[in-house]
């Protein structure tokens with residue numbers, strides 16, 4: 686029984702991790718922050734291939750929050766910061782699918798002040 690419970694908790698944690706992995710959430714959005722960037726980055730799935738997109742933003746305000754929401758039905762994406770980021774004026778994001786043939790569909794929002 687105890688083993689079963691541990692297995693359940695472990696499975697739940699892994700599942701939660703998988704669901705969470707799709708979205709990139711960095712920093713907090715507080716009043717006074719302005720939205721610097723809000724765009725969809727998407728690509729249709731390629732049979733036998735993995736699709737990816739880069740979002741490179743550069744502006745004049747300090748970035749205080751970064752959001753990349755995976756909008757694919759099965760949440761098959763992953764998003765990483767590859768350059769810049771919070772408290773800088775630029776950020777480079779790499780968006781890609783984790784599964785062959787899956788489409789890519791992210792809403793990217795960047796906030797700053």
Ligand SMILES: *[C@@H]1O[C@H](CO)[C@@H](O)[C@H](O)[C@H]1NC(C)=O
Nearest residue numbers: 745746747748772773774798
């Ligand atoms: C951005 O942050 C730096 C360091 O925290 C600060 O010196 C600078 O004044 C900030 N720039 C703006 C436009 O807020």
Ligand SMILES: *[C@@H]1O[C@H](CO)[C@@H](O)[C@H](O)[C@H]1NC(C)=O
Nearest residue numbers: 757758759760761786787788
């Ligand atoms: C989502 O996953 C299900 C089950 O694996 C699959 O049948 C379906 O085609 C997938 N949907 C999309 C939009 O990829």
Ligand SMILES: *[C@@H]1O[C@H](CO)[C@@H](O)[C@H](O)[C@H]1NC(C)=O
Nearest residue numbers: 739740741766767768777778
């Ligand atoms: C975006 O930034 C990445 C590095 O993080 C770089 O490899 C890529 O060439 C850049 N793309 C564009 C269009 O500037």
